[in-house]
Amino acid sequence: MNREDFPILKETVHGQPLVYLDNAATSQKPQQVLDAIVEAYSKWNSNIHRGVHHLSQVATAHHEEARKEIAAFINAREPEEIVFTKGTTDAINALAFSIGEWRKANGEWFISEGDEIIVSELEHHSNIVPWQMLCERKKAVLRHIPLREDLTLDLEAFKGLLNEKTKFISVAHVSNVLGTIQPIEEIIRLAHEKGVLVCIDGAQSVPHRKVDVQALDCDFMAFSGHKMYGPTGIGILYGKREWLEQLPPHEGGGEMIQHVRWSGTTYNTLPYKFEAGTPNFVGSYALHKAIEYMQSIGLEAIDNHERELTEYCEKQLVDLGCTVYGAGQPKAGVISFNIPNIHPFDIGTLLDQQGVAVRIGQHCAEPLMYAIGVPGTVRVSFGLYNDSKDVDRFIAALKRAQMMLL
Ligand SMILES: Cc1ncc(COP(=O)(O)O)c(C=O)c1O
Structure with missing residues (x-):
């Protein structure tokens, strides 16, 4: 699918044509995104938001246009619900920082000593x-949803x-290790029944399938530009306006303020309150182009193909x-496996020598590795340009x- 648009796929590795199967770590970039940069x-x-001169106005328009496009892409209600960040992390x-500093209208902390936050056992x-x-800061307790045997x-x-x-609950939409799609609709529904807020880690879902934050009704979502054919250093925090x-803001500096006086500072409106300092306006423009690129192919076509x-x-x-973890379950472009009696590192090295890029190790998910009972896995992950060859x-x-090896 549209392989010619990705210059890096013409490279050779150890004298062999490159087969790139490490898309869950980062995807390659089409020429359209490279050209945008x-x-x-x-x-x-030119620095945005602060200039009356032409270049600054052009740069500002591109940055805010990107915000609108990203809001539409995940079906946020309004662009102000899209905060630019460096990535999912x-x-x-x-x-997490802002939640910890949050005082409700009645003056009470949102998180107090003994309160509980839930993640899952398969998180990044x-x-x-x-x-x-x-x-640790708030003397609260972190719980996790355990995995069943399957x-x-x-x-x-x-x-x-x-x-x-x-x-608060924060769970992944798609596991970066297993590729399995989590029952987030059910988790959000059950959480909301109890008045609990939910953040979805969309790092491995937004690049692969249509994600609609209003249909999901999640309160927050995080994802990274570099995993969806965009540049590094740009990502999104979606949050419901309310x-x-x-x-409260998590960082102070330029842009996030309304007025600064020695007596104190008042904060800017959404989303600028959360965007201290010079934003990555080149990154937002290139991410916009990456999204246009994905849309030109169609999210459904990408999902079906992968x-x-x-x-x-x-x-x-x-x-x-091979032992495939989560075998038979629907996956979004990621498979983890092991070959009995062979260390994943040896497989990864021998594949690399043949021009095949896969990822091996614990994939930033040590608790999951511990649950599976292995030190690591071999992971292959697909992008829209991969094919059966x-x-x-x-x-x-x-x-x-x-x-x-055997
Ligand atoms: C599920 C998941 N969450 C979070 C991250 C972190 O993303 P980033 O390194 O772009 O911040 C990753 C990266 O692999 C991921 O797969």
Whole structure:
């Protein structure tokens, strides 16, 4: 699918044509996105929001246009609900910090000593550690939804975890290790029944399928531009206006203020309250182009294509005798596996020598590795440009690696 648009895919690695199957870590960029970055720096680079001169106005218009497009892409109610961040990690850290500093209208802390926050056992460290840090600061307690034996989330256990002390839940839409799609609709529904707010880590879902924040009714969502054909250093924190209005800013500086006096500072309106300092306006423009690129292909077409590839690949891995984690469950472009008695590092190295890029290790999800009982896995992850030939080359290379190692 549109392979020619991605210059890097013409590169060779160790003398072999590149097969790039590490898209969950970061995706490659189409020429349209690369051109956007060059265009921004060569035609209208200028700091935004603060200038009356032409270049500044052009740059500002592009940045705010990108915000509108991103809001429409995830069906946010309004652009003001889109906060630019550096990425998913930055977005979740910002949110966790603000939640910790949040005092409700009656003056009470939103999170007090003994309150509980829930994540799940399969989270990326980015959706665990910021909450652990918050809990440490506020003497709150971090709980997690456990996995069943088949590596699905135990929703019965989740229902048992929800109680009057539960204040916040943050869970991944798609596991970055297993590729499995989590029952977030059910989690959000159950949480809202108890008046608990929910953040969705969309890092591995937004790049692969249509995500509609209003249909999901999540309170917050975080995702990264670089995993969806955009540049590094730009990401999004979506939040419902009613919560963003109440949350305090997590950083101070230029842009986020209305007035600064020695007696104190008043904060800017949404979303600028959360965007201290010079924003990544080149990144937002390039991310806008990446979204236009994805839309030109169609989210449904991307989803179907990657699902077919994932099923095609998983079947062959199972036939080869690999242990596929979460085998048979619907996945969004990611598969993790091991070959019995072979260390993932050895497989990754031998695949690399044959030009095949996969990721090995614990994938920033140590608690999940611990639950599965392995030190790491081999992970293949697809993007819209991968095709069945990539899978065939990967499987052939894997067979060669297996022969050499067993
Ligand atoms: C599910 C999930 N959450 C969070 C992150 C962190 O994303 P970033 O490094 O872009 O901040 C990742 C990255 O792999 C991820 O897969």
